[in-house]
Amino acid sequence: MRNLKFALLFTLAPLFSNAQAELTLGEIDMGILAGYHTLLTDPTAFVLGEEYELGGYLHDLDNGGVLAFTASYIRNGAFGSNYALPQYSYNVGRFTSAKVRFGKLWEGDVFDIFLNVGFGYMTGADYSEKTGLVDLLFIDPDDPVNVFTIPIGMDIQWYGFDGSINALGLKYEINGWNNYLGVGFTYLL
Secondary structure (H helix, E strand, O other): OHHHHHHHHHHHHHHHHHHHHHHHHOOEEEEEEEEEEEEEEEEEEEEEEEEEEEEEEEEEEEEEEEEEEEEEEEEEEEOOOOOHHHHOOOOOEEEEEEEEEEEEEEEEEOOOEEEEEEEEEEEEEOOOOOOOOOOOOOOOOEEEEEEEEEEEEEEEEEEOOOEEEEEEEEEEEOOOOOOOEEEEEEEOO
């Protein structure tokens, strides 16, 4: 029995080492990111919102794979106010979300293209009367919003003069509350 185990291990060892070599990551770049997106949350009434995003990322320099973890603060409405909303009766919702995104980065001479998809969770209040930046976490006990979300995005990136990476991006987010389209800017260090 002992000889059989040794023979099996001796036979499978090259396969295991090859599989481990395939899974080993190369050189990894990591950093922080901060982003801002203007959102179109209701196309029929042209209702705009905004999203502030902060997080970190890992980038495998050998194959272009990227993994990012972010948290964001979303305000629905015309930049967080009831001004210029349809009949001044549109609710200003505030939400907090956490997301994991993964994607592929293709590097060019001047610009890089980054395509990504992910998943996350969004919670908040569909109707909010408070104002200000202190109310980052909104919970509405009567009618809470707790939904899963799937962000899909494309960024065009370039290097800044300070060594940072700047990106202009387009994203579409699918969730159980209200799907929305976003255009914005991301700064990566």
